[in-house]
Amino acid sequence: MSTLIEAVDLKQHYPVRQGLLGRQTAAVKAVDGVNLRIHRGEVLGLVGESGSGKSTLGRNLMMMERPTSGAVLYEGSDLAGRSHKALHPYRRKMQMVFQDPFSSLNPRMTVEDSLTMPLRFHQPELSAAQRRDAAAETLERVGLPRSMITRYPHEFSGGQRQRIGIARGLIVRPEFMVADEPVSALDVSVQAQVLNLFSEIRESLGLTLLFVTHDLAVVGHIADRVAVMYLGQIMEIAPTRALFTAPKHPYTETLLSAAPQPTVGARGARIPMKGEPPSPLSPPSGCVFRTRCSHATPECDAAHPELRSRAPGHLSACIRDDISLVPAVSDRPTSPRRKQSA
Amino acid sequence: MTTPSSSTTDPVLSVRDLTIRFKARGRETPVVHGIDFDIHGGETLALVGESGSGKSVTSFALMRLLPDARHCTIEGQVNIGGVNLLELTERKMTSVRGPKIAMIFQEPLTSLNPVHRVGDQIAEAIRYHRKMTRAQIRDRVLELLTLVGIPDPERRMSAYPGAMSGGMRQRVVIAMALALEPDLLIADEPTTALDVTVQAQILELLRDIQNRTGMAMLFITHDFGVVAEIADRVMVMYSGRIVEEGRLEDVLTQPRMPYTQGLLSSVPRLEDAGLRTGALGTIEGFVPTAGNLPDGCSFHPRCPHARPGVCDTAMPALEPHGRPDHPVRCLRIEDIAASDMEDLSV
CATH class of the missing domain: 3.40.50.300 (P-loop containing nucleotide triphosphate hydrolases)
Structure with missing residues (x-):
């Protein structure tokens, strides 16, 4: 599998300025030394x-925000050092879908205006009629009738608006898409429709997708691989099934055990998260998760665990190889289909 | 059940x-x-x-x-x-x-007044409904903060909502709701x-x-x-x-x-x-x-x-x-x- 986009020691630090002279007194390390490869055609959760x-990491990869340091390699060439102008050809290849379908569409623009805007920018050679055709076609692509192209955002439901948001990303035929919590604001039944749409377009368009979410069940459904982040660092990255059946990082274990599931008898069997989330202004020394980790030892105070390979394609940033962690699900070759009737 | x-x-x-x-x-x-x-x-x-x-x-x-x-x-x-x-x-x-009957809402920050200390906000309902001395009310607030699992309640009762995480704020809201049992x-x-x-x-x-x-x-x-x-x-x-x-x-x-x-x-x-x-x-x-x-x-x-x-x-x-x-x-x-x-x- 070839790498489409890669983050190399990526850092995004926000200065905190205080006092009369506005001197920098601290920094929020939103992204702190992330190394990550996204393969062409995969969905990385x-x-x-x-x-x-x-x-922030998603926005860095898109160059919506320039990282403080580190590199973003798109097919091997660095984007972080490029001028605004030199980034232009890459903008078309990378598109974004946002969480809130209500605030991410301009209420005064028709669907046609919203959808053709990226084309005016990226393909100025197209005529108005061609742009209109492309917009109608893309609208159909995301499961909305062509005729809706003349309507305004308020005439649509949340799920439909999110489809429009996806269409706006797709219309320039990108290679890479970052979807930042695209289903979090939607009702469950609508969420399922939009997830199905993502599955469908990534297949049919060969799209590479970074799917950012807090919802483990959603990521388990959509992603080929999953990366787990905590305080600006990647704790674990693994093929989806491996992450859920054999987590290698205590933070992943805790997250998995906290995910509520609509099944009977799962109640209360939790691995508790200790204490309070640390302030990103003063992350713990050593392993950033150690203050909340139920497996922490004195060695963790000083350790700076790097992502290490623990199984094929399975990396974890934890020094404790000796612990066995509780999976979210036991690995059976085939999971029995859930039954809905007795 | x-x-x-x-x-x-x-x-x-x-x-x-x-x-x-x-x-x-x-x-x-x-x-x-x-x-x-x-x-x-x-x-x-x-x-x-x-x-x-x-x-x-x-x-x-x-x-x-x-x-x-x-x-x-x-x-x-x-x-x-x-x-x-x-x-x-x-x-x-x-x-x-x-x-x-008491109620807690989705967004804890909107249920709390940002310019009052959380202890005072919990005490308000108790003061309104019960005839209790200041010391008794204070004890009850401490008891409630302990009940909802807020660490170091003595110190936290004089904190403002803005200084707390989302989870802690929701605990405070729950303490307020439970104040009158x-x-x-x-x-x-x-x-x-x-x-x-x-x-x-x-x-x-x-x-x-x-x-x-x-x-x-x-x-x-x-x-x-x-x-x-x-x-x-x-x-x-x-x-x-x-x-x-x-x-x-x-x-x-x-x-x-x-x-x-x-x-x-x-x-x-x-x-x-x-x-x-x-x-x-x-x-x-x-x-x-x-x-x-x-x-x-x-x-x-x-x-x-x-x-x-x-x-x-x-x-x-x-x-x-x-x-x-x-x-x-x-x-x-x-x-x-x-x-x-x-x-x-x-």
Whole structure:
């Protein structure tokens, strides 16, 4: 599998300025030394809790925000050092879908205006009629009738608006898409429709997708591989099934055990998360997760665990190889289909 | 947990024929259509539905937090301790909120006043309702902060909400709600804004407090995963009506209403993670808006089992259809064979 996009020691630090002179007194390390490869054609899930830096990392990869240091390699060439102008050809290849379908569409623009805007920018050679055709076609692609092209965002439900948001990303035929919590604001039944749409377009368009979410069940459904982030760092990255059946990082174990499932008898069997989330202004020394880890030892205070290979394609940033962690599900060759009736 | 039908004690909350209509531009739009339910002490009833189903409006009506009669009419009964709350004056209602019925909301930050210390905010309700000395109130606040698992309560009681994490703020809100030991706690999506690890802690806290105090709980959510964590019984709401009601196990494992079946099949499961099990189940179409409900069963335009001439003519009643503790609002229930239901889940 070839690498489409790669983060190399990527850092995004936000300065905190205080006092009369506005001197920098500290920095929030939103992304702190991330190394990550996304293969062409795969869906990489990026999970983490609020403040973990997962959205910032997604924005860095898109060059919506220039990283403080480190490189973003797109097919091997670095984007981070490029001028605004030199980034232009890459903008078309990388598109983004946002969480809130209500605030990410301009209420005063028709669907046609919203969808053709990226084309005016990226394919100025197209005529108005061609743009209109492309918009109608893309709208159909995401499961909405062509005729809706003249409507305004308020005429659509949340799920439909999210489809429009996806269409706006697809219309320039990108190679890489970052979807930042694209189903979190939607009702469950609508969420399923939009997830199915993502599965369908990544197959049919060969799209490479970074799917950022806090929802483990969603990521388990959509992703080929999953990366788990905590306090700006990647704790674990693995093929999806391996992450859920044989987690190698205590943080993953805790996250998995906290995910509520609509099954009977799962109640209460939790691996508790100790204490309070640390302030991103002063992350713990050593392993950043150690203050909340139920497996932490004194060695963890000083260790700076790097991502190490623990199984084929399975990397974890934990020094404790000796512990066995509780999986979310036991690995059976075939999972019995859930039954809905007795 | 015994089923409510076998319970001999009186319910803590008894809602009868609750109907809510909103008035706008000279028109009355019904948003809740005559719902009935009971909750017993120590029991958690989950009210599940998608946005627009009427679940939050129902909970606001129980607390009498809806706008006044110029904007909205509420009919029916909300009985707590033999008193119909809908008949109380606003002044009397104030004495009920707190000691009888209390509520926590989705977003803890909007429930807290940012310019008052959290200890004072918890103390406010106690001071209003109870004749206690300052020292007694302070002790009670400390006790409550300890109960909801806030570390270092002595120091935290003088903190402002802004200095606390989302999980800690929700604990403070829960402490406020519990300050007067209510018989009924209404929790409206209390964990939706929280991270999963914090959500797990808050759900455990609520279960634990309920075990200790024996309070009844109405838990409103759209998330069946959360329902499985907290509920004894489940009510599924659609377009302002209860469409299915039953014990947690029954609703999760043998849902009867096609809407409930569709909702459950649309939830991705951890056990299937990475297995590429194919498309998730979906429900076609949208939740109809109040005032534009279709004729007959409100769900029939979206229902895979709907039959013309049957489902589009009459509104089905919420009836047991052979299972007294698991009523459902569906005219086709007898015809939907078990095999049909299995098909839905794939």
